Amino acid sequence: MAHTLKPFRDYSEHDVVNLFAVQGDQDSQGVVATAGTVVKVIGDGFQPVVASTNPPGTGFLGEVPVDMAGLVGAGFANTVSNRYALTSKVAAASSGDAALGITLLSTQELDENGEKLIFNPRKAAEKNVLVSGQAVPVLTRGVIAYSGTQIGSASVGAGVYLSTTAGELSTTNAGAANKVGTLLSVPVNGIALIKLNF
Numbered sequence: 001m002a003h004t005l006k007p008f009r010d011y012s013e014h015d016v017v018n019l020f021a022v023q024g025d026q027d028s029q030g031v032v033a034t035a036g037t038v039v040k041v042i043g044d045g046f047q048p049v050v051a052s053t054n055p056p057g058t059g060f061l062g063e064v065p066v067d068m069a070g071l072v073g074a075g076f077a078n079t080v081s082n083r084y085a086l087t088s089k090v091a092a093a094s095s096g097d098a099a100l101g102i103t104l105l106s107t108q109e110l111d112e113n114g115e116k117l118i119f120n121p122r123k124a125a126e127k128n129v130l131v132s133g134q135a136v137p138v139l140t141r142g143v144i145a146y147s148g149t150q151i152g153s154a155s156v157g158a159g160v161y162l163s164t165t166a167g168e169l170s171t172t173n174a175g176a177a178n179k180v181g182t183l184l185s186v187p188v189n190g191i192a193l194i195k196l197n198f
Contacts, residue, residue, distance in 0.1 A: 002150075003036045003146070003169070004034050005102075005145065006145035006146070006191060008143075008144070008193070009104070009139075009143070011139055011143065011144075015140050015141040016139055016140070017138045018138075020045075020086065020138065021085055021132065021135060022090055022103065023089040024107075026108075026109050026110070029110065030109040032132055033136075034103075034106045035106045036103065037167040038169060039092060039103060040093035040098055041100050042091045043089055046088040047087065069084060070082075072119075083133065086135055092166035094163060094164055094167070095163060095173050096162070101139050102198075103136050104138070106128075106129045106130070107129065108124070108130070109131065118131050139196065143184065143195050144194055147190055148170075149190055150169065151171055151187045152170070152171045154187065156185060156186055157183060159179045159182060159183075160179070160180055160182060160183060160194050160196070161173040161178040162178040171187070180196055181194045181195055
């Protein structure tokens with residue numbers, strides 16, 4: 001994962017979607033997705049009303065908002081240690097996908113010592129990361145400082161596109177359907193100011 005967000009961000013909270021959890025495999029450091037991952041909605045997306053069969057035709061907002069996501073830790077006989085996760089998911093998007101936006105926080109399973117962050121929510125908050133299954137804020141429009149290996153050396157005003165590498169932005173993958181933003185600065189060492197509009 002060769003991309004991330006830098007601290008500068010200028011956006012309205014109205015342009016942030018907080019309904020989805022990131023789905024993906026963790027790397028050797030326990031990172032599922034870094035901040036700055038371009039994502040798309042997968043599966044059935046967010047189901048605001050769940051059709052009920054008893055009685056038929058009824059249901060209400062968020063009736064089944066979470067899934068059982070397996071055990072929190074080890075499993076032992078006669079014990080219950082369920083882990084919950086949102087049912088609505090996003091995954092890394094690439095060129096040609098209908099991207100929702102870019103993640104503002106990282107999703108991570110392990111800390112720097114290999115310990116599960118699910119057992120230490122205070123440390124996760126201090127690291128400014130989320131644990132798998134939690135809702136990740138996804139920015140759909142705003143100005144960010146983005147660091148990525150595929151930003152290149154384009155000039156100010158150049159288009160920013162979905163990369164063929166999942167989850168990344170690029171300045172070289174031109175295509176009207178893939179354009180998601182505009183460069184507001186000349187990239188320096190792969191870091192650029194970008195105005196996004198997914």
